Amino acid sequence: NQVSFKSQTLSVLVFPRKLKYLVMLHSGAGMSEPSPAAAPERLPFSQVTQEDLVFFKKILPGRTITDPDLLESSNVDWLKTVRGSSEVLLRPQTTEEVSQILSYCNSRNLAVNPQGGNTGLVGGSVPVYDEIILSTALMNNILTFDRISGILTCQAGCVLENLSLYLEERDYIMPLDLGAKGSCHIGGNVATNAGGLRLLRYGSLRGTVLGLEVVLADGRVLDCLATLRKDNTGYDLKQLFIGSEGTLGFITAVSILCPRKPKSVNVIFLGCETFEQLLQTFQLCRGMLGEILSAFEFLDSECMRLLVTHLKLPNPITECPFYVVIETSGSDPTHDQQKLHNFLEEAMASSLVSDGTVATEDSKIKTLWSMRERVTEALTHEGFTYKYDISLPVERIYQLVTDMRTHLGGRAKSVVGYGHVGDGNLHLNITSPAKDPALLAAIEPFIYEWTASCQGSISAEHGLGLKKRNYIYYSKPSQAVALMGNIKAMLDPKGILNPYKTLPDKLK
Numbered sequence: 001n002q003v004s005f006k007s008q009t010l011s012v013l014v015f016p017r018k019l020k021y022l023v024m025l026h027s028g029a030g031m032s033e034p035s036p037a038a039a040p041e042r043l044p045f046s047q048v049t050q051e052d053l054v055f056f057k058k059i060l061p062g063r064t065i066t067d068p069d070l071l072e073s074s075n076v077d078w079l080k081t082v083r084g085s086s087e088v089l090l091r092p093q094t095t096e097e098v099s100q101i102l103s104y105c106n107s108r109n110l111a112v113n114p115q116g117g118n119t120g121l122v123g124g125s126v127p128v129y130d131e132i133i134l135s136t137a138l139m140n141n142i143l144t145f146d147r148i149s150g151i152l153t154c155q156a157g158c159v160l161e162n163l164s165l166y167l168e169e170r171d172y173i174m175p176l177d178l179g180a181k182g183s184c185h186i187g188g189n190v191a192t193n194a195g196g197l198r199l200l201r202y203g204s205l206r207g208t209v210l211g212l213e214v215v216l217a218d219g220r221v222l223d224c225l226a227t228l229r230k231d232n233t234g235y236d237l238k239q240l241f242i243g244s245e246g247t248l249g250f251i252t253a254v255s256i257l258c259p260r261k262p263k264s265v266n267v268i269f270l271g272c273e274t275f276e277q278l279l280q281t282f283q284l285c286r287g288m289l290g291e292i293l294s295a296f297e298f299l300d301s302e303c304m305r306l307l308v309t310h311l312k313l314p315n316p317i318t319e320c321p322f323y324v325v326i327e328t329s330g331s332d333p334t335h336d337q338q339k340l341h342n343f344l345e346e347a348m349a350s351s352l353v354s355d356g357t358v359a360t361e362d363s364k365i366k367t368l369w370s371m372r373e374r375v376t377e378a379l380t381h382e383g384f385t386y387k388y389d390i391s392l393p394v395e396r397i398y399q400l401v402t403d404m405r406t407h408l409g410g411r412a413k414s415v416v417g418y419g420h421v422g423d424g425n426l427h428l429n430i431t432s433p434a435k436d437p438a439l440l441a442a443i444e445p446f447i448y449e450w451t452a453s454c455q456g457s458i459s460a461e462h463g464l465g466l467k468k469r470n471y472i473y474y475s476k477p478s479q480a481v482a483l484m485g486n487i488k489a490m491l492d493p494k495g496i497l498n499p500y501k502t503l504p505d506k507l508k
């Protein structure tokens with residue numbers, strides 16, 4: 001009645017111990033990647049004058065920042081690949097202040113860069129030229145929480161991790177979890193429709209966000225801050241702003257439906273010999289674990305090499321071509337562990353997995369999660385990283401990695417695949433010792449054509465921002481992009497909100 005891996009005998013599953021609720025470890029920021037985006041021309045916006053500064057300082061005394069040293073971290077993106085030259089950072093606290101600022105900027109034709117925690121990976125969160133940075137950093141109040149429905153309403157600048165901690169004390173959790181949770185803001189998460197590690201279980205923000213308050217480009221406040229599960233009164237306007245990357249409005253508050261905190265959480269780390277076996281493991285997992293499955297993530301042996309070499313994280317099991325992190329979240333530890341045990345027994349009996357380990361203590365759980373969460377950080381030690389975030393039919397996701405290796409024929413330092421198997425979302429990262437235009441020319445448009453040929457998406461969860469916007473036609477028909485342009489023109493006729501982002505340079 002035991003499952004024996006090379007790395008662990010899982011008798012613990014037969015005689016279950018009580019598990020504590022397990023909080024995942026999240027990695028810090030890193031640096032990498034060149035910007036493949038052609039630099040756009042500066043659009044003819046006004047430049048900030050002394051009179052403008054007088055106006056801003058009157059509305060935001062002490063919160064109008066012009067010191068270049070203080071502006072530096074807001075001008076540069078997390079990957080240190082896009083650098084703007086903004087001379088003004090505004091830090092409003094209220095919706096009314098945001099409204100006054102946008103109304104003024106619109107009348108003066110001043111461009112504005114909405115900014116949350118500045119953790120984006122596609123250059124969407126920083127200015128490109130001298131756009132005014134309008135930050136959510138001081139809009140960080142929780143407004144209401146309904147303990148019966150689990151609906152949380154908060155200002156846009158609340159840090160995701162702080163919301164998680166607030167909810168955990170009340171027996172709830174956020175439906176969203178991602179590596180940058182310690183610094184990203186919920187408003188930015190919604191504006192980019194962030195996906196993360198548990199989308200498989202809790203769905204996307206398009207389902208869990210129930211309401212939004214948004215300030216439009218001309219300062220009008222759109223109050224769609226509903227907390228209703230059902231509301232069929234015509235067009236669902238909030239959906240326009242979810243994933244709009246700050247180009248249609250400035251999100252000031254969010255209502256979100258939160259799941260109950262699970263009573264039992266388990267994490268297992270498995271090794272598979274082939275990607276086919278990994279997919280079969282996923283199938284088996286869905287069938288046998290059912291509703292308690294909360295994450296199914298993978299990394300390949302190249303990721304493991306980077307983790308071991310650069311971050312000195314030891315491989316917790318024997319070497320395998322593929323590794324899987326599976327998390328279960330349920331309400332009954334005995335029931336969950338029994339299910340997990342049955343699944344592991346079956347997976348071993350069918351030779352789908354060759355080794356594995358189960359974490360039952362907080363520290364080991366964190367260690368196992370860090371093998372997945374710290375890959376992005378490990379990559380930053382490789383030199384330049386060309387980053388791709390691709391959505392594909394799940395059975396195709398690793399074929400892109402192997403085809404890319406064949407296609408590049410050793411020109412790259414490493415071609416690394418990892419991501420969210422459960423969501424069909426591959427993170428394909430290609431590294432080289434330094435920026436390499438010839439390598440880039442070999443990767444693109446090959447990768448986009450390959451993705452389009454199987455109706456995939458060139459941006460699964462990171463958005464388009466500055467870097468990917470001109471590739472939009474690989475994933476969207478020109479009529480759809482033209483309609484996006486119409487919506488932009490209607491909501492922001494002067495184009496002051498996050499210019500140079502999301503929409504392509506030229507509409508077809």
Ligand SMILES: O=C(O)CC[C@@H](O)C(=O)O
Nearest residue numbers: 179373376387419427429
């Ligand atoms: O850095 C990347 O390519 C992926 C980052 C993030 O979306 C993740 O899933 O770890």
Ligand SMILES: [Zn+2]
Nearest residue numbers: 196420427461
């Ligand atoms: Zn991801």
